[in-house]
Amino acid sequence: xxxxxxxxxxxxSPLNRRALTLPVLLALLALTGIAGLGYGAMSIPPERxxxxxxxxxxxxxxxxxxxxEAAVIxxxxxxxxxxxxxxxxxxxxxxxxxxxxxxxxLADPGLIGVSAGAALGAVAVIVLxxxxxxxxxTSTLLIPLAAFVGGAIATVVVYRLASLGGxxxxxxxxxxxxxxxxxxxxxxxxxVYLADDAELRSVTFxxxxxxxxxxxxxxxxxxPLILAPVLLLTxxxxxxxxxxxxxxxxxxxxxxxxxxxxxxxALTALAVGAAVALTGIIGFVGLVVPHLLRMMIGPDxxxxxxxxxxxxxxxxxxxxxxxxxxxxxxxxxxxxVTALAGGPFFLWLLLRNRQHGGSF
Amino acid sequence: MLSxxxxxxxxxxxxxxREVSLSVRPGEFxxxxxxxxxxKSTLLKTxxxxxxxxxxxxxxxxxxxxNWHPRERARLRAVLPQELTLRFAFTALEVVLMGRMPHIDxxxxxxxxxxxxxxxxxxxxxxxxxxxxxxxxxxxxxxxxLARVLAQIWEPTPLGERFLLLDEPTAALDPAHQHATxxxxxxxxxxxxxxxxxxxxxxxxxxxxxxxxxxxDGAIHTQGDVYQALTAAAINAVFDIHVEVLEHPTINxxxxxxxxxxRQDDHRAA
Numbered sequence: 001x002x003x004x005x006x007x008x009x010x011x012x013s014p015l016n017r018r019a020l021t022l023p024v025l026l027a028l029l030a031l032t033g034i035a036g037l038g039y040g041a042m043s044i045p046p047e048r049x050x051x052x053x054x055x056x057x058x059x060x061x062x063x064x065x066x067x068x069e070a071a072v073i074x075x076x077x078x079x080x081x082x083x084x085x086x087x088x089x090x091x092x093x094x095x096x097x098x099x100x101x102x103x104x105x106l107a108d109p110g111l112i113g114v115s116a117g118a119a120l121g122a123v124a125v126i127v128l129x130x131x132x133x134x135x136x137x138t139s140t141l142l143i144p145l146a147a148f149v150g151g152a153i154a155t156v157v158v159y160r161l162a163s164l165g166g167x168x169x170x171x172x173x174x175x176x177x178x179x180x181x182x183x184x185x186x187x188x189x190x191x192v193y194l195a196d197d198a199e200l201r202s203v204t205f206x207x208x209x210x211x212x213x214x215x216x217x218x219x220x221x222x223x224p225l226i227l228a229p230v231l232l233l234t235x236x237x238x239x240x241x242x243x244x245x246x247x248x249x250x251x252x253x254x255x256x257x258x259x260x261x262x263x264x265x266a267l268t269a270l271a272v273g274a275a276v277a278l279t280g281i282i283g284f285v286g287l288v289v290p291h292l293l294r295m296m297i298g299p300d301x302x303x304x305x306x307x308x309x310x311x312x313x314x315x316x317x318x319x320x321x322x323x324x325x326x327x328x329x330x331x332x333x334x335x336x337v338t339a340l341a342g343g344p345f346f347l348w349l350l351l352r353n354r355q356h357g358g359s360f
Numbered sequence: 361m362l363s364x365x366x367x368x369x370x371x372x373x374x375x376x377x378r379e380v381s382l383s384v385r386p387g388e389f390x391x392x393x394x395x396x397x398x399x400k401s402t403l404l405k406t407x408x409x410x411x412x413x414x415x416x417x418x419x420x421x422x423x424x425x426x427n428w429h430p431r432e433r434a435r436l437r438a439v440l441p442q443e444l445t446l447r448f449a450f451t452a453l454e455v456v457l458m459g460r461m462p463h464i465d466x467x468x469x470x471x472x473x474x475x476x477x478x479x480x481x482x483x484x485x486x487x488x489x490x491x492x493x494x495x496x497x498x499x500x501x502x503x504x505x506l507a508r509v510l511a512q513i514w515e516p517t518p519l520g521e522r523f524l525l526l527d528e529p530t531a532a533l534d535p536a537h538q539h540a541t542x543x544x545x546x547x548x549x550x551x552x553x554x555x556x557x558x559x560x561x562x563x564x565x566x567x568x569x570x571x572x573x574x575x576x577d578g579a580i581h582t583q584g585d586v587y588q589a590l591t592a593a594a595i596n597a598v599f600d601i602h603v604e605v606l607e608h609p610t611i612n613x614x615x616x617x618x619x620x621x622x623r624q625d626d627h628r629a630a
Contacts, residue, residue, distance in 0.1 A: 245444060245458065248405075248410055252410075254462035
């Protein structure tokens with residue numbers, strides 16, 4: 001076979017599909033944004049959503065919308081939408097990175113202990129309360145901070161345990177993650193046992209996740225903490241590809257293995273820690289999004305990581321629309337929506353995968 | 361030259377290697393043989409810098425291995441692992457393109473694609489290029505991996521002569537592909553590539569290698585050209601089997617045959 005005929009299939013469907021992936025996802029993201037800003041207790045049609053946005057950035061000066069609509073969109077829904085996009089992107093990219101690092105398509109960002117550690121930190125503040133000297137109003141700030149610190153500590157513990165003896169063993173990291181998750185879970189359990197009814201309710205809702213805490217200032221504060229690690233993680237795409245061949249092989253291909261592992265874990269913990277700190281635990285996004293994309297565009301992280309960021313940024317606001325509208329005027333915790341949609345979908349993936357011979 | 365000087369590796373109180381000195385010169389094919397657990401893989405890992413020696417040192421072109429930048433090191437030496445599990449659905453061509461990683465920063469160019477396809481052609485696997493790696497048979501995977509490491513050192517580099525290290529490259533292959541693989545390695549030595557292969561088949565080593573090192577209990581028992589190393593006495597001492605070493609009928613190489621008579625003598629003695 002000549003090299004021309006061999007190259008032909010590559011130039012056809014898979015490549016086109018790959019070239020179209022990011023534009024399609026960007027369009028989907030724009031649609032999600034307009035829908036997220038329009039849906040809710042007060043329904044606002046797309047053209048007026050666009051008019052409000054155009055006016056707010058100075059692109060147009062004619063109205064076509066009411067003051068109230070502008071206020072709802074810009075002050076209530078926009079922070080929530082952006083938080084949803086940021087958190088969705090963070091969880092999905094973190095999931096893709098962990099699945100690559102562990103060479104296991106079932107890995108989840110929670111594996112390195114960051115979510116369980118964050119939960120322990122948050123629950124500790126909810127149950128034990130804020131020191132009286134700080135005043136009660138600081139709890140809105142202290143809960144995310146404690147969650148972030150808890151997640152960071154848990155990740156460092158997992159990483160140190162896996163690095164005893166100089167080399168970081170990924171398999172040990174997986175097991176240490178399970179152990180640290182269990183210990184943090186037990187700590188959370190003790191605190192829950194001590195909690196009174198009101199605290200119990202807060203803890204429960206934190207563990208089911210919510211974008212309700214979004215305000216303009218909290219989103220501005222968290223945005224760089226999420227965007228920086230997400231963008232930096234995409235720079236490790238080729239390293240993650242090499243890791244899929246195996247750690248030794250990545251080393252033979254010139255990857256500085258220890259440094260890469262350390263940075264990928266640190267960036268993942270930062271992204272997930274920042275995301276979880278503001279929203280609580282939101283499951284399945286990190287597991288399902290990279291998985292779904294891998295089936296459509298293949299496992300190359302150079303496309304998989306940015307595509308995961310975009311699809312995650314679409315899915316979480318979409319889940320939030322469902323959370324806000326399904327039982328309106330009440331609101332479902334978003335973690336319930338992602339688990340309800342993600343769980344069955346994931347089972348379907350598993351069964352489908354068995355029929356297709358077990359490759360990812 | 362890639363050389364280990366008096367290298368010892370000790371883990372958990374056990375000597376995996378003791379005082380091993382072995383070198384591969386550019387343009388030379390060195391075969392490492394020995395029974396299971398003799399330390400062949402440990403030696404290969406030490407030579408490529410994956411295993412740090414407890415004593416002794418390994419150097420490439422006179423520079424200690426740890427003083428090379430990992431990426432530069434990867435531009436002039438490639439390693440074929442014994443087996444590789446890749447469950448993610450890369451195509452064979454994508455797997456081979458990964459071999460170009462030490463040479464490029466962003467996306468592969470047409471030049472890298474050409475090298476990848478040439479490498480696939482060299483291992484008789486061009487027809488597999490669009491197949492998904494996890495769906496390939498064991499032998500096909502092995503050949504695609506070989507193409508990947510060939511693509512890694514396909515062209516001469518200004519950094520120095522290149523080295524190719526193969527850990528049991530023929531294990532999963534049928535006889536035709538076993539010979540094709542070693543023939544290919546032999547061809548590379550003509551481009552002044554230094555090749556080291558861990559082999560199990562004494563006759564493949566006899567046919568293709570310039571030099572043979574017999575490893576036993578972590579130490580080199582015999583080292584030399586094929587006639588010096590592959591003697592009946594050395595093979596008996598290292599592998600605990602009785603063989604006759606004859607002259608190959610058509611090529612000027614030794615031919616090792618298993619000798620049942622020796623075995624019967626053993627039984628009688630017992």
